[in-house]
Amino acid sequence: MPDIDANPSWADQVEDGDDVLPPPTEDFHASTGTKILTEYKFNDDDKKVKVVRTFKIEKRKVSKSIATRKAWKKFGAAEKDAPGPNPSNTIISEDVIIQFVHSKDSQLNDNDEDPLNKIKGQKMVSCRICKGDHWTTKCPYKDSLAPLQESLDEKKKDGDAVDAAPGAPPGGAAAAKAPGGKYVPPNLRDGGNRRGESMMGGRKDESATIRVTNLSEDTREADLQELFKPFGNISRIYLAKDKVTGQSKGFAFINFHRREDAARAIQGISGFGYDHLILNVEWAKPSGTNP
């Protein structure tokens, strides 16, 4: 084992010897606008080499503070340095272009002015039920006025349909008769006679929805189905996922056919350890009911 302290490396020996490098020099030629930098160093073969670099000095605008700083007398450890940057501790690099974010912002703000003013005071939506300044689905009179209006419409349609199909059921005629008319969801068809109720044995309870939170990220709909199936029939499962990445957001909605089953699921699964996490289950609040 060689003793490192007793035998300094070849690099140290070179530096310790009388092979001392001359200091770098810098010459500026105002006539040509060039700066010549000369420095000395050892190459790979331990030979002393002279490195000459020529810079083209451009005249450029600098801010006042930089210009002032450039005129300062050198001080401290650099007191005895030649004018200009010292190549042993300073590197002149290429220009770096910096784009400031705030300038973009101010531009955007300027552009925003006009469109904002344009739509100012304009009525964007008008409720079909009460003509108010909100979407029809958000209408406060949706439940009270809308069915009234619908039944009025149905009566009008029935009157028209009597000539064409006297024996047909009113609702079916109305739905089948208007091919270019507006869409009526299946649960709202059949007008006021509610024939669907006798078929389904009662309306399904929309409020039998529970929310499951603290799900692990790799939980899938199928897993939830397996987990909640024992409590009763499930009508729908929605697992919240990121639209872009598809990654689970860690919560889900489960729709049961019966509210009692949902209640039992809350009792049974809340606090249930699943995939190293403790599940939290509670009643879901309907979305889109924000004031």
Place this chain on the structure above:
DNA sequence: TATGAGCGT
């Protein structure tokens, strides 16, 4: 981190 999406005006 956490209450879903769709239709339309």
